[in-house]
Amino acid sequence: MIIEVLTLFPEMFGPVIGSSMLKRAQDRGIVTIRVRNIREFTTDKHHVADDTPYGGGPGMVLKPEPIAAAIEATVEANAPTPLMRVYLTPDGEPWSQKLAEEFAKLPGLLLLCGHYEGVDQRIRDHFIDREISIGDYVLTGGEIPAMVVIDSVVRLLPGALGNSESSRNDSFSGDGLLDYPHYTRPAVFRGHGIPEILLSGHHKRIEEWRREQSLLRTLKRRPDIIERLLPTLSPKDKEFIEKHRFKRQNDSDETSEG
Ligand code: ADE
Numbered sequence: 001m002i003i004e005v006l007t008l009f010p011e012m013f014g015p016v017i018g019s020s021m022l023k024r025a026q027d028r029g030i031v032t033i034r035v036r037n038i039r040e041f042t043t044d045k046h047h048v049a050d051d052t053p054y055g056g057g058p059g060m061v062l063k064p065e066p067i068a069a070a071i072e073a074t075v076e077a078n079a080p081t082p083l084m085r086v087y088l089t090p091d092g093e094p095w096s097q098k099l100a101e102e103f104a105k106l107p108g109l110l111l112l113c114g115h116y117e118g119v120d121q122r123i124r125d126h127f128i129d130r131e132i133s134i135g136d137y138v139l140t141g142g143e144i145p146a147m148v149v150i151d152s153v154v155r156l157l158p159g160a161l162g163n164s165e166s167s168r169n170d171s172f173s174g175d176g177l178l179d180y181p182h183y184t185r186p187a188v189f190r191g192h193g194i195p196e197i198l199l200s201g202h203h204k205r206i207e208e209w210r211r212e213q214s215l216l217r218t219l220k221r222r223p224d225i226i227e228r229l230l231p232t233l234s235p236k237d238k239e240f241i242e243k244h245r246f247k248r249q250n251d252s253d254e255t256s257e258g
Helices: 020-027 064-078 097-103 121-126 143-154 203-221 223-232 235-254
Strands: 002-007 032-037 084-094 108-113 130-133
Touching: 002 064, 002 143, 020 032, 020 143, 064 108, 064 121, 084 121, 084 143, 097 143, 108 143, 130 143, 203 223, 203 235, 223 235
Parallel strands: 002 032, 002 108, 084 108, 084 130
Antiparallel strands: none
């Protein structure tokens, strides 16, 4: 896969794409990540990339010409590999594991990072395929969101994770439930033990326990996910949920357990 990033702050990416899984995936040839500075596509003497908004108001808007030139040069440099052109913005489509899985199947991505009040709307209308938000909060620019997209996509590419890491059981992956709790040695840490079942060696019962823990955690933290998944769950899962939903309702009448 090819990932191209267009930004006014290319130096922000070095430490992130040069460490850990992202570094390893590039070293293994699984992904090529290139970061280009939008300012290099300005044509005026002072390399100005932004301007005041038409109609007045606060902030600055990124000028369309350098961004269009940067997108065109980047698309051309990668031909015939097509790049899906993505703009990171708080008013975009919410990022999710499902979208990460979809993006991981693409041959190429171009991630455009905005700053200030964003980019001229004509770029969004005519040069961008998809707009993504990483959450309902506003960051200073699209750089951190672009890194979030890169990390969550690249770790899904075949061979990117080591044998000891796996994306199979991640929260949100597969069936969409949250992950179950994980433990490692020592068996007693500062007086806190671990669930006994994990020491039993009964693989089938451990699997069942993990499933129940995933269901419980999702029920407690993300009831919206349980409601959405309910039609797809097994009769056994449904029964477990009904039992605990009922129990939790009763509990909350008497105690403050949330
Ligand atoms: N740029 C600023 N905030 C953002 C967000 N939440 N998601 C994507 N891009 C952004």
